[in-house]
Structure formats: structure tokens, C-alpha cells
Amino acid sequence: MKLTWWKWLTIALLLYTVVGGMLTEVPRLAILNETIRNLYFHVPMWFGMILILLVSVIYSIKYLRNPLSRHDIIAHEAAKVGILFGVLGIITGMEWARFTWGEFWSNDPKQNGSAIGLLIYFAYLILRGSFQDHQQRARISAVYNIFAFAALIPLLFILPRLTDSLHPGNGGNPGFNAYDLDSRLRAVFYPAVLGWTLLGVWMVHLRTRLEVLKQRFYENA
Amino acid sequence: MCCTFAQNKEEVLKEVIYLMQKDFVLEWRQKYAFNGMLLYVGSTVFICYLSFSLRFGGLEVPVWNALFWVILLFTSVNAIAKGFAQESRGRLLYYYSIVSPQGVILAKMIYNAALMLVLSLLCFGFYAVVIGNPVQDVGMFLLSIVLGAIGFASSLTMISGIAAKAANTGTLMAVLSFPVMVPMLLMLMKMSKNAIDGLDPSVSVDEALVLLAINMIVVTVSYILFPYLWRS
Numbered sequence: 189m190k191l192t193w194w195k196w197l198t199i200a201l202l203l204y205t206v207v208g209g210m211l212t213e214v215p216r217l218a219i220l221n222e223t224i225r226n227l228y229f230h231v232p233m234w235f236g237m238i239l240i241l242l243v244s245v246i247y248s249i250k251y252l253r254n255p256l257s258r259h260d261i262i263a264h265e266a267a268k269v270g271i272l273f274g275v276l277g278i279i280t281g282m283e284w285a286r287f288t289w290g291e292f293w294s295n296d297p298k299q300n301g302s303a304i305g306l307l308i309y310f311a312y313l314i315l316r317g318s319f320q321d322h323q324q325r326a327r328i329s330a331v332y333n334i335f336a337f338a339a340l341i342p343l344l345f346i347l348p349r350l351t352d353s354l355h356p357g358n359g360g361n362p363g364f365n366a367y368d369l370d371s372r373l374r375a376v377f378y379p380a381v382l383g384w385t386l387l388g389v390w391m392v393h394l395r396t397r398l399e400v401l402k403q404r405f406y407e408n409a
Numbered sequence: 410m411c412c413t414f415a416q417n418k419e420e421v422l423k424e425v426i427y428l429m430q431k432d433f434v435l436e437w438r439q440k441y442a443f444n445g446m447l448l449y450v451g452s453t454v455f456i457c458y459l460s461f462s463l464r465f466g467g468l469e470v471p472v473w474n475a476l477f478w479v480i481l482l483f484t485s486v487n488a489i490a491k492g493f494a495q496e497s498r499g500r501l502l503y504y505y506s507i508v509s510p511q512g513v514i515l516a517k518m519i520y521n522a523a524l525m526l527v528l529s530l531l532c533f534g535f536y537a538v539v540i541g542n543p544v545q546d547v548g549m550f551l552l553s554i555v556l557g558a559i560g561f562a563s564s565l566t567m568i569s570g571i572a573a574k575a576a577n578t579g580t581l582m583a584v585l586s587f588p589v590m591v592p593m594l595l596m597l598m599k600m601s602k603n604a605i606d607g608l609d610p611s612v613s614v615d616e617a618l619v620l621l622a623i624n625m626i627v628v629t630v631s632y633i634l635f636p637y638l639w640r641s
Contacts, residue, residue: 252637307588314584318575328574331634332585335567338630339589342623347592 198390201383205229208376215372219288226284228376232384233277234302238344240388241270241309245337248330258400260326263333264316265395267309269388274306298355301343308336424512425519428504432520443524446488450532453480458539470543474602477536478594481529481557482587488528489521489565490582493573510639514566514631521562529558545607553601553613556620560593563624567631570638596620 209228244266251259281299282292293299315332319325436443457476461468468476496504504513533554537544544550565586572581600616 252634304588304591311584311588315571315575315581318577318581320576324574327637327640328571331638332571334634335571335630336589338626339564339592339623342619342626343592346619346622347595 194386195390198383198386201379202387205376205380205383209380212376213372223284223287224373226280227373228380230277230280230284231377232381233273233280235381236385236388237270237273237277239385240266240273240392241337241340243389243392244270245334248333251326251330252334255323255326257322257326257403258396260330261399261403262392262396263330265399266392267312267333269391269395271306271309271313272391273384273388274302274309278302278306296355297347301347304343305340308340312336421509421512421515424508425516428508428512428516429520432516436524442491446484446528447531449487450480450484450528451535453483454532454536454539461540468540470605471602473540473543474598474605476540477533478557478598478601480536481532481561482590482594484528484532485525485558485561485565486582486586488524489562489569490572490578492517492521492566492569505639510636511632513639514570514635517570518563518566518628518631521566522559525558525562526555529554544605546604546610549604549610549613550601552617553597553604556600556617556624557593557597560597560620560624560627561590563631564589564593564627567627567635567638570635574638593620593623596623 205228209225214222214224244263247259247263247266251263278299281302285294285296285299286292289296312329312333316325316329319328457480530551533551568586568589569582572578572585575581596616596619600613600620603613603616
């Protein structure tokens, strides 16, 4: 196997996250108890989702400036991987919420916001599906992608801060804020964020290569 | 890139005014479309009245508020969806050759905002008469309606431009616009709830500012992106 350095780094970081996340000491907090380990799996999903969706938007902007089909393919694949991260983030969050808040879905502003965010990106996929012409599909879905991302920012970063949330760190709940994020948690958390994000980048990379090859194959066939 | 960003402001302004005049004249000549929207609002409100069987006692305040905004949401999606779809292919090509895309999108937005203002104020009047009016601070409530109408119009104008290009415009319009409009809708509901309860206006300042900020983001992004949409 020949892998570039950052792929080895991804593997190492994720192994460290899984092993370290399950075995290292964590602070004892009321209610949270051992579920605090979800910090290494649930929170990085959102970091990864935002960063990969940002990649998608950047490639959409690039496509509008310079219409290469490669840019469109990257924007599309990054959006799909971002959706995957978002779904995993919601699932890990719901599982965690079941044991700490008592319900899978507690009408929490952040839960609702992320669900709506996913709806926006599902709509993006539907929009892509409803064009026959490749160039038109690429251009119009790029326009929608940028527009939707601009609408997503207030949804994820402004609205939840205007209301109380059940999430740790909001509304007086014990949390992982800067002042009480234990250094033991940090030692696994930051590598976890980097590792999961790199895994997302790896997936986008592979999918893009596959799609570009497919396109070339059909053009020559 | 070939986009004509370098036009001077006066020219764009002149185009906006001409295009708006054209839209208003068209609306005046085809009154059936506007009357259709009025009938849509009226019958929706009446159906709500009947289905909640409201002859005895009114709705609870949160339900009243939610129902009002949901009716407005569907009305605006229906009213604005026809914005780009009603323009024939030939006419679009004609615009393409004589005016700038910035002029087109601004004119459509202002026109849609005016349309939505009229529709939503009439909707509020009819809704208040039929279902009852628990609003204590009417001025604040009207302000939230004005902000809502402008916000709905600006975000839906761009979406209708996108949806008009695709095959199944109707479904796509709803699917694309609902999630994008949720932040706006949440703010509006909170603000109008404050107005209904007659709270001090200073409580709603935050919501009003966030609404204005969202509106500005949407208008700016549409202004920048529309030329790319227009070219295809």
C-alpha cells in the first residue's frame, strides 16, 4: 500500500481517538458520567461537517469563476460527505441525548437547527437531480449551494445563541467550555477533530477521483 | 469573467424603475392573478376557521400565531413562484439583451416585496376578522408583518429564479425554500408573539435586528449570484 503522509496521519489519529477515547481517564461530571466520551465522536462530526461543506461552497464559487467539471464534482462529493457527517452527528447526538436528557429528540434549538441544515442539503441533491443538461445542473446547483450556505450560517451560529439550549455549555449546564475543558479531554479531542476531518477529506478525494475516472470512461466509450 | 459589474449605479437604478413599472402594469392588466392570490388567502383562512370549528371560543395565542405565519408562508411561496415562471422564454431573452441582471433581480425583489406587503396586510385583516384578534401591540405586530413580507420576498425571489430553471418547478420551489426560510420564520414568530402579548418593544429589538441582518445577507448574496443564474 502506498499512501501519502496525511493518510497515514489520519489512520494514526483515528486509532488514537478510538483507543484513547475509550480508555483514558475522563473527568467525573454529574449526569454526564462516562457519556462524556461522546465528545470525541459527536462533536468532531460537526466540525468535520462544517469544514467539508465549506470546501463544497469554495468549489462552487470556483466553478462559477471557472467552469471546470472537476470543480463541480468536488462540490457535489463534498456536499454528500458533509451530509454523511451531519447524519452521523445527529445519530450520535440522539443516542447520547437518550441517556442524558432522557429523550432522543428534545426540541433543542441546536438539534432543530442541524435537522434543518440537513434538509437544505437534501434539497441541494434533489435540485441536482432535476436537470438533464450537465452544465446547467452544475451552474444552478452551485448558485443554490452558495445561497444555502449563507442561509445556514445564521441557523447554526446565531439562532442557537439567542435561546437557551440543553447542550453542555449552554444555559447553565455543565459543559466542555474553554474554562472547564479538562486538559485530559483536550489531549484526545483536538486530535479527534483533526482525524475525523481528514477522514472526510480522504473520502471526498477518493469519490472525486472515481467520478472523474467515470466521466473520462463514458466520454471515451 | 464577462459579467457586467462595471455598470454605473444610475443606469441600474433606471433599469430597476422601468422593470418595476412593467411588472406593475402587467399585474394591473392581468388582475386575475392577483385576485387569485386574494382568493387563495381568503379560502385558506376560512378553511382554518372551519376546521378548528371556532364558533365557540378563539384559538390559543401560540396556535393563532403559528397558524397565521404558516398561512403567510404558503401564500408567499405560491405568489412568488409565478414571478419568473410567468415570463415567457422570448421575453426573458429580450431582457437578457437590453438590461443588466442586477437590475432584473432588484426590480423583482422590490416588486415581490410590494406584492407580499399588500397580500400579508390583507391576510392579517381577514384573519383578524374571521378568527379573532388577540394582538395587544398592533403597531409592533404590523412591523413584524412588514419585516416578514420583505424577508419572504427577498429570499423567495432568488429561489423562484432557481426553481424556474428546473423541470418540476412547483415541488422544487417548496423543497428549496422552506429550509432556507426557517431562521427568518422563527425570528418572526418570536417577534410577533411578543407583540401579541403586548410586551415592551425593547424586548423585540434583538429579533428585529437579526431579521434585518438575515435580509441583508440574502439580498447581497442574491445580488452577487443572480448574474450567474441569468446566463444559463
